[in-house]
Amino acid sequence: MEPTTVTTERLLLRPFEPADTEAVFHACQDPGIQRWTSIPSPYEREHAEGFTGRIVPDGWRYGTAYTFAVLTRDGGELVAALSSVTRGEGTAEAGYWVAEPHRGRGYATEAVRALAHWAFTTADVERLEWRAEVGNDASRAVAEKAGFVIEGIQRSGIANKGVRRDGWVGALLPSDIGLPTGRPYLPART
Secondary structure: OOOOOEEOOOEEEEEOOHHHHHHHHHHOOOHHHHHHOOOOOOOOHHHHHHHHHHHHHHHHHHOOEEEEEEEEOOOOOEEEEEEEEEEEOOEEEEEEEEOHHHOOOOHHHHHHHHHHHHHHHHOOOOEEEEEEEOOOHHHHHHHHHOOOEEEEEEEEEEEEOOEEEEEEEEEEOHHHHOOOOOOOOOOOOO
16 A cells, blocks of 8 residues: 555644654653563664664555554654554554653544544455553553443463563444444344
């Protein structure tokens, strides 16, 4: 898929570029980002260079991951990283981190909602999943505010930095945000 830009009321979502390397490196020094995400720890400059110069462009080129730099529309400051990673036919997983100075302003929820709308209308996604290690309450709050339904806990569901931990899992469907889906959905009867 060709790299694309998405806008919201306050944000600009665009693919990361090599010029973003310094901002990514700086943001990823945050212990919270290193703790709760799968980025390397310690996070070195070459990790940021590989992310902006190779990982992000390759994801777009091969359709495996659509990763956006989330910027403020007014000043272009890096707010967050946000991605939709292909997991199977019609399924993708949303992932994100927020730079420390921008937390608590609703930016992540706004960006995740925009990503979901884009994924459902442009990237042939019919189920957008979210996972986070149990205890990552900030990520869960964003997911729930964005409309994800928490489906449960996967035992040993997340592998991060050589350790397996329990993970929350949730999903968002097009119908959850008022959009049609390409295929019918028949929920189980309980």
